[in-house]
Amino acid sequence: MNHYETVFILNPVLSEDQIKETVKKYEDILVSKGAKMISKENWGLKKLAYAIQHKKSGFYHMFEFTVEGDAINEMEVAFRRDERVMRYLTVALDKHAIAWAEKRRNRNKKSA
């Protein structure tokens, strides 16, 4: 099992329900592959630094999870096929990154 982190940007024209549904879909893909979700973050509607598909903003979501490596491929294929997803980035976390992610989570929890 490896530790991963995925950030993806959803199209800003989607409705609240569509976003929830999309996020749920990717969560289900991961869970069905035996992933253990560690955290889910919703950064909300953020302004993009540059236009993507002529859109100037997007809904950012982040997952942190542990899963076997081959599940990542399946998820990314789904990302590429889905036109609601404008960008995605999956990063494997090393031990320093895991420590930082935990610290960040606790900090966010405190401020929330």
Add this chain to the structure above:
Amino acid sequence: MGRIQDQAKGKKDGEIRYLTPLNIETSKTKKYCMFKKSGIKYVDYKDPDFLLRFINEQGKILPRRLTGTSLKYQRKVAVAVKRARHLALMPYVADLLK
């Protein structure tokens, strides 16, 4: 060049010579790697405000010789900036970013 004695008498104009060496400040404050100094082990691409100090106004990554970052962390900074750009947290090209 006139001799010092001549200058003292003011024989040669327009040329300044000093008997004691000038006190020119040569030891500037030494640059340091802020990651090593503050013990940061992971450079987070999700924090564009932090990464802002390693890029210039045009959004280019600053060289090590300007920021003082050690090679180990410069590589991590570069990767983090590139990831942030991919996720549109930072611009690829910009103008008057700071």
